[in-house]
Amino acid sequence: MILLSQPPESLGLQACTIVPSLLNECSPGGHRLLQSPYRNVHFDSMHLQQSAAQEMICDHSLSSGWYRFLLFDRPAEMPTKCVEMNHCGTQAPIWLSLRDSETLPSPGEIKQLTACATWQFLFSTTKDCCLFQIPVSVRNCGQFYVYLLQPTQGCMGYCAEAISDAKLHTCGPEEIEIGGDCVGQLSASFPPPPPGRPEVVVELIESRLFCRCAFDVSPTNSSVGFLIAWSRLSSQEIKEELKQETTVQAFSLLELDGINLRLGDRIFCSASIFFLEKPHIQSLAIESQEFFAGIKLQPELSTISEDGKEYQLRIESTIPIVCSEFSELDQECKISLKLKTVDQDSLWNIHRCT
Incomplete structure (x- = not known):
């Protein structure tokens, strides 16, 4: 010793x-x-x-x-x-x-x-x-x-x-202590209130893209933890679980690394709350809305004819476009989208200011 x-x-x-x-x-x-x-x-x-x-x-x-x-x-x-x-x-x-x-x-x-x-x-x-x-x-x-x-x-x-x-x-004869508070035996088995609906956003951390699942938590008299699960829709419209995490922070990060998450994925996260003193007592799991990680075309379905008229399409990326360090040599950062027509293929370049 x-x-x-x-x-x-x-x-x-x-x-x-x-x-x-x-x-x-x-x-x-x-x-x-x-x-x-x-x-x-x-x-x-x-x-x-x-x-x-x-x-x-x-x-x-x-x-x-x-x-x-x-x-x-x-x-x-x-x-x-x-x-x-x-x-x-x-x-x-x-x-x-x-x-x-x-x-x-x-x-x-x-x-x-x-x-x-x-x-x-x-x-x-x-x-x-x-x-x-x-x-x-x-x-x-x-x-x-x-x-x-x-x-x-x-x-x-x-x-x-x-x-x-x-x-x-000291607690009374019909009470027990949870997190320093005296709680009635019956109410002690009640689960914590569920979290607010999680939201999935994308953020850039040191040139790496991460999805963040975050949610609001109502105040409680006891210390709580969070069970957060990530999933995505497969091509057969079946949800595939990617990751489960137990944490004491009201958020979770998952990297868009091309393996766990890829461009074009439809992503969900869900969150539930549990008492740290009694982790088996959990709230209902609340799921986020679908988040599409990629590039959207607005309107999603459109017919363009070569009739001399002007057509407008809006192209929107739901994630930041990360420019490679080598792009500085070309003095521009761009992604290319191919617009297919009946007679020919033309190449569009979408430029992003650096």
Whole structure:
């Protein structure tokens, strides 16, 4: 076991000297916020390791200072029970360890406590809930706690769990706690409200095209996650599922890479909401309208005759036209469309300003 042998002062905490008379660390300007939803104790970090490793929480670069936890704009606090590995958006989650004689501070009080990081060595069958120890000062500000935190020794992350705004009240005999709120046993099994209808749009990210599925979410008293599914219509008008994603963000991205998605595809996405504490309780899945990725001709059906009259057709692209870096040599960026007639083929060039 590795322990931090230095006193708090040597780590930049100065815990013994930060005791102002007006508790300025409780004021809005006296602390900073840690509000990534990935810090939730119920969030499985394996989702990030498989799809978005760059978003993993790693607090070795955290600045020393007072912090308050929020989850979806609701008060949160550090958990006081061992957290399993690969939770809280990190591999080694950090929780607040209370010994038998220790308690959290009363309103207005400050206490010096110890945080622990959970770890399990490769090929080991047991985990160590407190392999690393970190000194943490905790101030009870009445409606919330603030924590005097320091950077971690490695890639670890401080955890958070939601609490009720009323703070530290016990639930009645017919109630259970979900996300820090006391909820009746019957209502606890109700699914969350479904999301707003998703919308598919295309955006350009670093010269790559992505479809974005985004939707609105109604506020809830519990922490929620989202199940997002992508599909497209086959040539037989059958929906083919392309991808499913579980996330705590109200959107999903899928690249138009010519493999998963191609020009000319008719694309859909659907979204449902579930409670992080009870992921099996899900809302109805709401599906987007069809999105066509490609070039449209308006009107879609038109007959043009060589009768000397003028005909107007509008050509519209639903996706940005990405110009290759080599097109700069030609001083133009264009795509070509072939207009077939009865007697001859003529070539149209559609130019895009660069």
